[in-house]
Amino acid sequence: MNRRTEPHRSEPRRPRIGIAGIAIESSTFTPYRSSAEDFEVRRGTEQILDRYPFFTGGSASGKALREAADYVGVLHARALPGGQLVREVYEGWTQEICEGLAAAHAERPLDGFYFDIHGAMSVEGLEDAEGDLISAIREVIGPDVVVGTAMDLHGNVSETLFDACDLLTCYRHAPHIDAWETRERGLRDLVDATTAVMAGGPLPHKALVHVPVLLPGEKTSTRIEPARSIYGRIPELTAREGVTDVSYWVGFAWADQHRCKAAIVAFGADADAVDAAALELATAVWEARHDFEFVAPTGSFADCLDQAIASEKRPFWISDSGDNPGAGGADDTTHCLAQLLEREEIRAGQVSALMVSLVDPESAQAAWEMGVGGRGDLLVGGRIDAREPGPVPLRAEVVALDDSPATGRAAALRVLVPAAPGASGSSDDIEGSTSRARQGAGAEQLSGLTVVVTARRSQFATADMFARLGLSMTGFDVVTVKMGYLEPDQYEAAADWLLALTPGGVDQDLVRLGHSRIDRPMIPFDADIPAPSARRVRQDYRS
Template sequence: MARIAVGGMQHETNTFAPSRADYAAFEDGGGWPGVQVGDTLFDAVAGANIPVQGAIESLRAAGHALVPLAWAAASPSAHVTVDAFERIVGALTDRLRAALPVDGVYLDLHGAMVTEHHDDGEGEILRRVREIVGPDVPVVASLDLHANVTRGMVAHSDALSIYRTYPHVDMAATGARAAGLLMRMLGTGRRFAKAHRTLDYLTGIPSQSTFIEPANGLYALLERIEQRNGVALSFAPGFPMADFPECGMSVVGYGLDEAATRAAVDEMAGAVADAEKDFALTLLAPDEAVERAMARGEPGAPVVLADTQDNPGAGGNGDTTALLAALIRHRARDAVLGMLIDPPSARRAHEAGQGATLDFALGEISGVPGHVPLAGRFTVERIGDGRFTCTGPMFKGFRMQLGPMALLRSEAAPGVRVVLASSKCQAGDQEMFRHLGVEPIRQRIVALKSSVHFRADFQPIAREVLVVRSPGPALADPADFRWTRLRPGIRMRPLGPAFRPA
């Protein structure tokens, strides 16, 4: 039986987003459990599809003793503040020092965290952990599919395991896979050979979904290469919203044979390079998307509209209203948009009460240039406290606490309703609508503040999914960002222009 330290910190940083992640953002969690230090970690994540829970279950099943450190997560946003990073990582490393000696360390990390003082947040966490435990204690981490895997992350860890699905239905499974790599090293006393390759183009997150090609085929190939070479292989399409030199796609592998490990990583990286042209994706303007959805959607087979550029899961604040305005302008029928993150309007709906009709100025709180709140008269159809448990494939077991929520119906277009929430979270689970009495499959149009995670629970009921280019900071085409710090020569979209420093 080994003694294994367990902890982590999850944040996906869009350096172009309007608001930063302070300590309060991690206390809130954005749908994930808040900051946990010590024994509270185990109860907080129990039953949830979270990497650390998958690792905990796997390690416990093998009879190992677990030492809880600290763990935290926050909604994607701009940079993590110095205060938040140092408080959380400080708690993690303080407990690790106090727990020594340990036989191994498992960390639940994201891989795309940029802080106010570190481009590579995860690399810095792994560096500090390695400094404490020394070179002989194996350190492994699980990472998000959107990880920008850096040289520092690879150097300071013994193995990294990355999600293989987007939507991320395999989060807990990836934690278990990382734990398995740790246990292999503990059992054999041997470390893995490493190989790491980066790609020379960026791709937008809507086209990274494993529900569609080329990602679906690439991950199937990854598993075949793994089996053929006996190598633990991971492919990260990256998070193309972090303006620093190591942003981008990568492949990393681990095996006992150095040549086989290198060959497996090279083969996978070659396949990703060959798929560049296939990562292009059609994006629709709001009016075009609504018109198409009105023609094709019906109860039982709604058209789903992905309001991808205002996705709270990619650094948006979930408060832009251009798509809602298009639904109202075209007088769509049986249409619902969710979730619009607007705490003042949700609070006002609660104060007015169910059945009240009054004027609202919805959204646009974060100040996207050129946009003002959507003014109109709405009826408060339903209110809720924002407390419910998700049931979909990705968010299953997540205990949501989204603050006051409300369902409003437009008086100008009575077929259009909007779900308001008070805490930032992307719309990725049908329970977010059912909490307010809306059954998504009975709608003609379901508009979602999400890029891809919604597909796990909504694509099975959808006649069609349309990706909408509506205002927001999570740009679907990476070439639209004003990059300043990418590595020279990387293409800013598939087959697109290469970055050149000013």
């Protein structure tokens, strides 16, 4: 007998929910390749459940959710955004997930499965990595297991992924202040739906509408319009009778794949209400298609640096957005570093500047060997993404060292320059917040520039990461950071901020990146797109 139609049990049991996934955001335009070393891998139920703060934080709602089901954790791998995942690693983890789920299913059949992913993973040789992974999982668990997923709003919803999942939701804020709230919501909806199906109830109805708009997150931040108002409509839509959830995926702009586009998904008990809600939000996105603007003023890095140096606002932050590791950039382009080194105001110490950070294991190791206070010649950056100007030579003094899982061995380097005639010794703190550079003995002196190098690709998004190297987010006149939009700690620290449109694997200028496989027409590659004039409600694999 099909488990979905078996009679109502006199003694209802808790649903048995499997959990697994691979979570990474991957640019197909960066030369970097993500490997197993980039990931935090959890195996088994205890390790995986410890990942979720709503289970470990002691709240009543989290405790109730924890007790509402029997969870079976298999494997979860998570990494900082990067390049395409090495195919061999992906296939090994896919096999491990499928074998683990098969064993759990054979021991006692699963009722539900929580697919814990980011949604923008790219794997060498695959067009739709998450679609491929969930298809392999469905082969193991079969069509009767209820599947739910909770994703980053910068993920993609392919038709394959949509068809294989019964419930799909995503974040409603960028920056992602609701990441764990979203996962808790997604898991709770899955447990509720699975429990209802076990009691003989139907699956939720679901609807998908694709909108051919592909925009970077820096144009769709919920801090600004129109994204703020579009996402602001979701609570009202989900409050309607018969609608459980409505979500808007912006899509992932730095992969060249057919699935990369905006998507609206809704699900709930009432088919007409769900379809109407999905089409309404999709229409709102279409109506705003020409209104999306960058979250901050933009310009070339040279222009941004001119404005930052001239400004009276301190600290003045500049995003090196084209090499943002948080979107998949290599994290080692030297376009900005070379220009910082050339600025006379910075070289003379009249302006203090921080460049944070570049991944460079060789330079980080050399700094560790020199030790704090040591001086030496280094060749920094440009080892992964070697676009002009490539590796940059500099002479520096090591002012701080740190070793953490996030960065590996890391070093703060104060750049040395030839001493000005008649220069004499003085002292200041590591951050260079005074107007004069500290003078060294002999023919060289410390400039106003501090550069952070790390052994692992890293994103210095929190005050704690700065503090580990004796730095503060407010201790410099100018801070250049490999970011797109600023994360909350950064945003709070910045007195002013510009988004530099720099080259790299996650270039904000999508047209010059060279997409060739995305569907067309597509904004911003084409002047306009057709309206979502009719529902595009998809039937799933069970039909």
